[in-house]
Amino acid sequence: MKKRYFKLMIFLCIMMFILVGCGNKSENEKKQQESNVLENETSNLEETESVIKAGDYTLEYGTYIDKYGTKYTLNKDGTFNCESTSLPYNSGTGIFKVFYFEDSLWEFDYPADIREGWYIGFNLDSNKKDETKPWLFENTYNIEGNNEFYNAQTDEIWTLE
Secondary structure: OHHHHHHHHHHHHHHHHHHHHHHHHHHHHHHHHHHHHHHHHHHOOEEOOOEEEEOOEEEEOEEEEOOOOOEEEEOOOOEEEEEOOOOHHHOEEEEEEEEEEOHHHOOOOOOOOOOOEEEEEEEEOOOOOOOOOHHHOOEEEEOOOOOEEEOOOOOOEEEEO
């Protein structure tokens, strides 16, 4: 009886080990798939000397300003400068990413207010956000026009100066 119970316990432990291992592999595969999709979409960006093509729209490198005086300057090396008197915590430098977000491919880890489309995300150097997930940057804006991006939650629209 003890032998049978012992064998059953060993069998259950082995099965549990196998199932837990498969679960982690599946999770890692999902993360890798997300990373690959982002890399593929980002690599579809057409960058030239003066513009970034995001789907049917283009953004020129330069300074964008909204009606409140907040300025984002997009540099050709993928960095930005932000000057904001109304929101001083947004001021500073960092990196920006233009990306396409397809919500059907992501199962978790994205804000509820983001929907499918082209975006520009700004990540201040002090934020230390994961660069492979620009939809989690604190300042992410919709791109639905040439040389402009906007905040879908407010009336802020940045246009090229």
